[in-house]
Amino acid sequence: MIKDDFNKFEKRIAVTGGAGFIGANLLLYMVPKYSQYLFVNIDCLTYAGNLLSLKSIESDQNYRFEKIDICDYNAVENCINKYDITDIIHLAAETHVDQSISNPAKFVATNICGTFNLLELVRTKMEKRRCLRFHNVSTDEVFGTLDGPGKFTEESPYRPNSPYSATKAGADYLIRAYNKTYGLNSIVTNSANCFGPFQFPEKLIPLVIRNALAGKPIPVYGDGLNIRDWLYVEDNCRAIDLAFHNGLSGKTYNIGGRNEIKNIDLVKRICRIIDDTHSDEPGEPREKLIAFVKDRPGHDRRYAIDPSFIETQLGWQTEYSFDDALVKTVKWYLNNLEWMESCINGRYLKYYEETYTNR
Numbered sequence: 001m002i003k004d005d006f007n008k009f010e011k012r013i014a015v016t017g018g019a020g021f022i023g024a025n026l027l028l029y030m031v032p033k034y035s036q037y038l039f040v041n042i043d044c045l046t047y048a049g050n051l052l053s054l055k056s057i058e059s060d061q062n063y064r065f066e067k068i069d070i071c072d073y074n075a076v077e078n079c080i081n082k083y084d085i086t087d088i089i090h091l092a093a094e095t096h097v098d099q100s101i102s103n104p105a106k107f108v109a110t111n112i113c114g115t116f117n118l119l120e121l122v123r124t125k126m127e128k129r130r131c132l133r134f135h136n137v138s139t140d141e142v143f144g145t146l147d148g149p150g151k152f153t154e155e156s157p158y159r160p161n162s163p164y165s166a167t168k169a170g171a172d173y174l175i176r177a178y179n180k181t182y183g184l185n186s187i188v189t190n191s192a193n194c195f196g197p198f199q200f201p202e203k204l205i206p207l208v209i210r211n212a213l214a215g216k217p218i219p220v221y222g223d224g225l226n227i228r229d230w231l232y233v234e235d236n237c238r239a240i241d242l243a244f245h246n247g248l249s250g251k252t253y254n255i256g257g258r259n260e261i262k263n264i265d266l267v268k269r270i271c272r273i274i275d276d277t278h279s280d281e282p283g284e285p286r287e288k289l290i291a292f293v294k295d296r297p298g299h300d301r302r303y304a305i306d307p308s309f310i311e312t313q314l315g316w317q318t319e320y321s322f323d324d325a326l327v328k329t330v331k332w333y334l335n336n337l338e339w340m341e342s343c344i345n346g347r348y349l350k351y352y353e354e355t356y357t358n359r
């Protein structure tokens with residue numbers, strides 16, 4: 001397709017990190033919904049990016065994939081020119097807190113310098129042509145930890161405690177500065193911990209499922225009493241969609257499901273759901289596999305999001321109850337073990353080579 005043909009699409013949206021957990025769910029939600037937009041998935045396929053997640057849309061006329069590292073300024077610029085990109089939804093990031101503790105450099109490179117590259121491209125090349133929307137998908141972890149009973153609002157100060165959250169905060173600050181200084185048309189959404197299909201099995205919920213099925217110890221940090229506020233990924237995708245289209249430039253929107261739960265209680269619930277689905281198998285309850293391990297350094301005690309602003313301003317609400325979404329999620333992994341194993345055994349990269357490199 002030549003560039004003019006891409007111009008038949010009303011918007012040409014670059015979605016960075018579209019092969020990751022939230023990015024894939026967002027594309028699976030938005031590509032069929034908006035046939036008038038072109039979606040260009042820019043992802044360099046780190047261990048966390050799996051194109052098998054996007055199999056159902058890979059041949060859609062309004063979807064393209066480009067294997068590009070956002071730290072490579074020239075490659076991103078070529079891609080933006082090739083498709084005449086009009087908007088960016090930015091999700092590409094290094095995201096695992098434990099890895100940010102052992103290797104913070106790559107978090108600074110992707111999360112800060114990669115974001116800076118995108119912003120510079122927008123400032124110097126794209127905004128001259130049109131008013132572009134830059135939507136940054138960020139996290140509640142930028143606010144640090146809650147010790148008392150309150151919740152994070154859009155006015156809460158940033159107090160990141162891990163290299164991961166510090167680099168996400170750095171990116172949010174850059175976006176704020178580009179909005180204030182250069183008038184960038186920007187939106188930031190800070191969401192709670194997400195769960196749902198297609199999450200790499202290093203993260204808590206798929207890790208618990210994988211270990212519980214394999215009869216391996218299920219590691220729980222510290223005393224297990226850390227509290228997270230969980231959000232079903234599809235509810236986050238609908239919030240991103242709303243904020244991208246209707247959010248006010250320069251605003252940030254907190255997205256949370258009002259589902260606070262202690263890690264240990266969450267792990268036990270997952271074990272019970274798996275026990276129930278395997279009730280014909282004899283054996284000990286899977287929660288016997290729980291093994292408390294040394295706490296993560298700087299481990300935040302509690303996160304809780306107040307989503308009132310996006311609810312009142314944009315009319316967003318969760319569609320899923322936490323219990324229903326958790327059962328749905330666990331069953332999805334039980335029915336998609338092959339996908340889960342493809343993340344671990346490198347099959348996701350072979351799929352990319354077989355499917356895309358000869359195109």
Ligand SMILES: NC(=O)c1ccc[n+]([C@@H]2O[C@H](COP(=O)([O-])OP(=O)(O)OC[C@H]3O[C@@H](n4cnc5c(N)ncnc54)[C@H](O)[C@@H]3O)[C@@H](O)[C@H]2O)c1
Nearest residue numbers: 017019020021022044045046048049069070092093138194
């Ligand atoms: N998962 C959550 O609970 C959660 C909650 C709030 C915010 N977020 C934010 O949402 C975004 C997506 O999170 P996720 O859980 O889907 O992450 P993920 O780790 O599952 O996926 C990240 C994706 O980014 C890609 N990527 C990484 N570095 C890249 C680079 N240099 N160039 C191009 N692509 C690169 C990876 O290949 C992968 O496909 C992140 O910005 C994260 O901070 C996540």
